[in-house]
Amino acid sequence: MAVIQIDKIAVTEADNAPPHQSLWQRNENFLLGLFSVTGFLLFWEFSVLSGWANPLFISSPSRIFNAAYEMFADGSIYPDLLVSAQEFALGYGLAVIVGIPMGILMGWYTRLNALLDPFVNALYATPRIALMPLIIIWFGVDLSAKIAIIFLATVFPIIVNTMTGVRTMERDFVKVARSFGASDGQLFLTVALPSSVPNLLTGLRLGLGHALVGIVVGEMYGASAGIGFMMQTAGATFQTDKVMVGIIIIAAAGMALTGVLRMIESRFDVWRPDHHV
Numbered sequence: 001m002a003v004i005q006i007d008k009i010a011v012t013e014a015d016n017a018p019p020h021q022s023l024w025q026r027n028e029n030f031l032l033g034l035f036s037v038t039g040f041l042l043f044w045e046f047s048v049l050s051g052w053a054n055p056l057f058i059s060s061p062s063r064i065f066n067a068a069y070e071m072f073a074d075g076s077i078y079p080d081l082l083v084s085a086q087e088f089a090l091g092y093g094l095a096v097i098v099g100i101p102m103g104i105l106m107g108w109y110t111r112l113n114a115l116l117d118p119f120v121n122a123l124y125a126t127p128r129i130a131l132m133p134l135i136i137i138w139f140g141v142d143l144s145a146k147i148a149i150i151f152l153a154t155v156f157p158i159i160v161n162t163m164t165g166v167r168t169m170e171r172d173f174v175k176v177a178r179s180f181g182a183s184d185g186q187l188f189l190t191v192a193l194p195s196s197v198p199n200l201l202t203g204l205r206l207g208l209g210h211a212l213v214g215i216v217v218g219e220m221y222g223a224s225a226g227i228g229f230m231m232q233t234a235g236a237t238f239q240t241d242k243v244m245v246g247i248i249i250i251a252a253a254g255m256a257l258t259g260v261l262r263m264i265e266s267r268f269d270v271w272r273p274d275h276h277v
Contacts, residue, residue, distance in 0.1 A: 059240040064248070067241035081249070083225040084215050087143065091150025092211045099155040099207070100200060103162025108192060113163065124156035128214060132221050141222030146215070153214035154207040161206065165199025166192050201265040205258055212254050 041061045047053040048060035055063060071077040106113040106120075128149055135152075139145035169192055177187050219228025227246045234242035 055240070056238055057240060059244050063241040064244045067239075068245045068248070071242070071245060077230070077245075080225055080227050080230045083223075084219070084227045087146040087150060087218070087226065088211055088215055090143075091147045091214065092154055092207070094147065095151045095154035095158060095207060095211070096204065098151075099158030099203070100162055102155075103159040103200070103203070104166055104193065104196060106159065107163040107166025107196065108188060120156060120159055123152070124160060128153045128210075129217055132217065136222055145222065146218040146226070149218040150211050150214035153210040153217075157206040157210060158200070158203040161199045161203030162196055165196030168199075169195035198265065198268045201261060201268060205261040205265060208257050208261065209254060212250055216250060 044053075044058070045061050048055050048058070048063075102116075106116055131152060132149065135145050135148050139148050177191050215226070216228040216231070219226035220232045223229040227249055231243050231246035234240075234246070
């Protein structure tokens with residue numbers, strides 16, 4: 001009888017054990033994405049080689065690869081990369097320094113939010129490219145103009161998301177902190193600030209994409225170096241392969257930086273008020 005019971009227990013445990021997953025099941029999303037990208041590149045290359053598509057307008061993967069190899073091999077791309085990286089670091093960094101404190105203050109102080117919210121919403125909704133003529137008038141076409149357009153493109157997503165994080169903090173936490181005699185300063189540091197971190201990181205991630213757009217727009221309007229300037233110069237001479245290289249560089253940088261911020265952001269998801277375990 002005991003043997004039968006042991007067998008039943010063994011069968012039950014075997015039934016409840018998680019099924020063995022194949023290599024495809026474990027990596028299905030990645031493999032599907034890989035197959036779709038590979039298929040697209042093969043079709044693109046074949047369409048150009050067969051004469052269906054004109055390489056003057058869309059180039060081809062092999063031409064883009066050769067152009068990228070030449071630009072990195074002879075070093076002609078590095079000055080442009082350095083200029084764009086400098087503009088990004090200064091513009092995005094300044095937006096973070098200004099945007100986070102302003103978002104926290106607007107979320108914490110209702111009257112300050114009422115005073116500044118119309119300006120923030122108006123500028124947030126305004127396409128940054130519409131501000132380029134004014135920026136050129138105010139700052140010229142040097143580095144400061146690029147920093148200004150990147151700053152304006154980035155700072156408002158950071159402000160809005162940080163402000164939202166502070167304003168949507170868990171009210172029960174506030175009540176508990178108040179019951180223990182927490183002052184406004186202690187409440188701000190121990191409840192409001194930690195509660196805003198997930199939204200703050202979301203703002204940083206969204207601002208990142210806006211910053212990369214700002215780089216390209218700023219350099220296309222008036223610059224002598226940078227990835228955007230390189231793309232504009234190549235486009236003016238119908239060097240489509242070099243334009244594609246610039247697009248790929250911007251896209252790769254955006255994907256890499258966004259991926260890092262997503263990883264950091266996922267670690268703070270449990271801090272969101274709407275998170276349920």
